[in-house]
Amino acid sequence: MSQPTRRTTTASRWLATGWLLLLVSGSLLAPWLPLPFLPAVPDLAHLAEAPAWGSAPTHWLGTDPQGRDVLTELLYGARQVVSITLPAAALATLVGALAGGAAGFWGNGGLRLPWAGWLTGAAAVWWGLALPGRGVVAPGLLGLAGLAWWVGRRPGAQPSGWAVPLDGLFQGALTLLGAVPRLVLVLVFAAGPALGATQVMGLLVLVAWPEPARQVRTQMLRVRELPFVDAARAGGLAPARVWYRHALPHACRPLLATAPLSLAGLIGLENTLAFLGVGRSPDVPSWGNLLGTLQQEPGAWWILASAGGALVLTLIALQQLAQQAVKRN
Amino acid sequence: MTVLGRWLLAQLGRAGLAAWAVTSFVFILSRLDATKPVDLLLGEPDAQRTTLAAGASAARRLAVEQRLGLAEPLFYVSRAQQAGVVSWQWHGLHNQYHHWLVGLAHGHLGLSFRDGQPIGPRWRAALAYTLPLAGLATLGAVAGSLCLGLALAGGPQSRGWRAGLHLLLTGLQGLPLFAVALGLLFAFANPDVLNILPAYADAATAEEAWPQQALRLVLPVAALVLAVLPELALLLASILSQELSADYATTARAKGLTTNQVLIRHALPNALLPLLTAWAGLLPTLVAGAVVVETIFALPGTGRLLAEAVAAHDYPVVVAGVLFTALARLLALALADVLYAWADPRIRLTP
Numbered sequence: 127m128s129q130p131t132r133r134t135t136t137a138s139r140w141l142a143t144g145w146l147l148l149l150v151s152g153s154l155l156a157p158w159l160p161l162p163f164l165p166a167v168p169d170l171a172h173l174a175e176a177p178a179w180g181s182a183p184t185h186w187l188g189t190d191p192q193g194r195d196v197l198t199e200l201l202y203g204a205r206q207v208v209s210i211t212l213p214a215a216a217l218a219t220l221v222g223a224l225a226g227g228a229a230g231f232w233g234n235g236g237l238r239l240p241w242a243g244w245l246t247g248a249a250a251v252w253w254g255l256a257l258p259g260r261g262v263v264a265p266g267l268l269g270l271a272g273l274a275w276w277v278g279r280r281p282g283a284q285p286s287g288w289a290v291p292l293d294g295l296f297q298g299a300l301t302l303l304g305a306v307p308r309l310v311l312v313l314v315f316a317a318g319p320a321l322g323a324t325q326v327m328g329l330l331v332l333v334a335w336p337e338p339a340r341q342v343r344t345q346m347l348r349v350r351e352l353p354f355v356d357a358a359r360a361g362g363l364a365p366a367r368v369w370y371r372h373a374l375p376h377a378c379r380p381l382l383a384t385a386p387l388s389l390a391g392l393i394g395l396e397n398t399l400a401f402l403g404v405g406r407s408p409d410v411p412s413w414g415n416l417l418g419t420l421q422q423e424p425g426a427w428w429i430l431a432s433a434g435g436a437l438v439l440t441l442i443a444l445q446q447l448a449q450q451a452v453k454r455n
Numbered sequence: 456m457t458v459l460g461r462w463l464l465a466q467l468g469r470a471g472l473a474a475w476a477v478t479s480f481v482f483i484l485s486r487l488d489a490t491k492p493v494d495l496l497l498g499e500p501d502a503q504r505t506t507l508a509a510g511a512s513a514a515r516r517l518a519v520e521q522r523l524g525l526a527e528p529l530f531y532v533s534r535a536q537q538a539g540v541v542s543w544q545w546h547g548l549h550n551q552y553h554h555w556l557v558g559l560a561h562g563h564l565g566l567s568f569r570d571g572q573p574i575g576p577r578w579r580a581a582l583a584y585t586l587p588l589a590g591l592a593t594l595g596a597v598a599g600s601l602c603l604g605l606a607l608a609g610g611p612q613s614r615g616w617r618a619g620l621h622l623l624l625t626g627l628q629g630l631p632l633f634a635v636a637l638g639l640l641f642a643f644a645n646p647d648v649l650n651i652l653p654a655y656a657d658a659a660t661a662e663e664a665w666p667q668q669a670l671r672l673v674l675p676v677a678a679l680v681l682a683v684l685p686e687l688a689l690l691l692a693s694i695l696s697q698e699l700s701a702d703y704a705t706t707a708r709a710k711g712l713t714t715n716q717v718l719i720r721h722a723l724p725n726a727l728l729p730l731l732t733a734w735a736g737l738l739p740t741l742v743a744g745a746v747v748v749e750t751i752f753a754l755p756g757t758g759r760l761l762a763e764a765v766a767a768h769d770y771p772v773v774v775a776g777v778l779f780t781a782l783a784r785l786l787a788l789a790l791a792d793v794l795y796a797w798a799d800p801r802i803r804l805t806p
Contacts, residue, residue: 255534256534256542257543258543301470301472302473302476304473305470305473305474305476305477305781305784306477306739306743306777306780306781306784307739307742307743307780307784308743309743309744309746309747310742310743310761310776310777310780313746313761313762313765314481314765314773314776314777317485317765317768317773318768390629394629394630394631395631397631397633398632398747401633402633402746402750402762402766403766404762404765404766414633417633417634417637420637424640424641424645425645427641430637430638430641434634434637437631437634438630438634441630441631442626442629444629445625445626445629449625
């Protein structure tokens, strides 16, 4: 790589990191910053006004058609991103890594559960759901489980059981979640009453985990055939330990590059919801909500420039980070 | 039937099963609370209901419940909990879910909770707007991705205009559709900047000449195309540059063919198979994108119908929307299978 391109790469990396740091610190410090206006409190004397930096108190970035201060809404919107979307992306990556890693490592036949385990589980489900005749069936199943345990414990007994179809379950879940595009899926769940912060986070995790999971599974299929995994197995380590300590860290390598992209996708999705006015209550400050007011006031260039600019800069910065990670891998 | 053909059919079957499961799940989820839809239709918020005269109101509620079919049990079995004792009950075929399934098989989508009217005609009217939109956007995205991908792969991507195009496409790739559409709306349909294209289709009248109606589709189609184009073009470019480094491409160049001939005659047919998968994924993406685009440009299509139904808690319309989107994906998969068989002679769907 020649000299000037390397310099531009470094510069773009610093720019991207700098913008993201500015965003995070600004959003975390928002309640203590000397902002002249509070979020979601309309200033009815100034509706949809362009920035005018003469009068005090100043609307530095103008106001929206409801009289809310754009700068305050921007900062508190960034707070939403940091407090909801970022944890949701992290959680989705974690869930995806564990699920995809397990499905890839054990496949359909790798994880054998002894008969006693299956029978105890069936008894617990029968009792818990209160299916008809639970007073007879559940103890009967438990007795069978005890019998199976006793038979399996006798010296010279072959280990027997039924494999958990982990990979089949995993693929089924992916097919089910992939049956409709995720925007439609989120819209359907948001069709009820307004969602709280935790529910939004759960919804975002639900639609975001398949992507990292698929990648980790693909990588795991390759990693589990490598010599060091065989060596760990031959050394007598328990399969769960081989999986967690040896195979999983290697299978998770591609996530370094895709985690920023997955966060960017979730930010886009969350702001699309806010833009459509679905899911959260309209008082929750967010960039998408701010951009949605453009439909009432199409000439409000200051809203498009500030909220749209913040959104675009954040997404491009995350993309830059992802590309750097790809190059370093 | 070959192994690949069977695999494709199995994929189709799995997708169909998933479509049925998701739609059923959404249907049952939406009907769990039977009082909400009746409130919606009677136009009585909860606070008001308590103060109304109980007798007249209860009779009206019962009438509405019976008309919407909400008086029946929800599913084949139900689980009731009374004073700590849980009991399961079998309801037979007279339940809401079964009637909904039978209705679907006969082509009835059900009644709207908003106004009690059948949903089918409304969806058909909306489809008349969305189908041209999605079709044009598909054509635009396929043609655009072919042109841009070939142009990008035609030379080194680190210098000159190709580097600029690459950078532009990468930047555009990360943006959500609503940001792209808002940008277009602001740039081309704004009295303050450039007012060259009409933005809002609501103003359209039936007797308007077709060139005017076509003009109204320009911005929405452009927004949809811009949202899906970068990914496709960059994918094609990367596959093509991989193919160009293969031995057969070197041989073709050694025969004296130009870069363009090698690209189009030799590399493109090999790059087509992975691209077909990406093209098949376009249809569901565009249907979801229609939600955003039709809201922004005020087109009365299926996307806007779905968005409004979600905002108004009109669940039967939402369930129909999920069904429609899942069917679009099924159709796209089937189409991809047929295209696969056409593009790769090793796959034969019929023996």
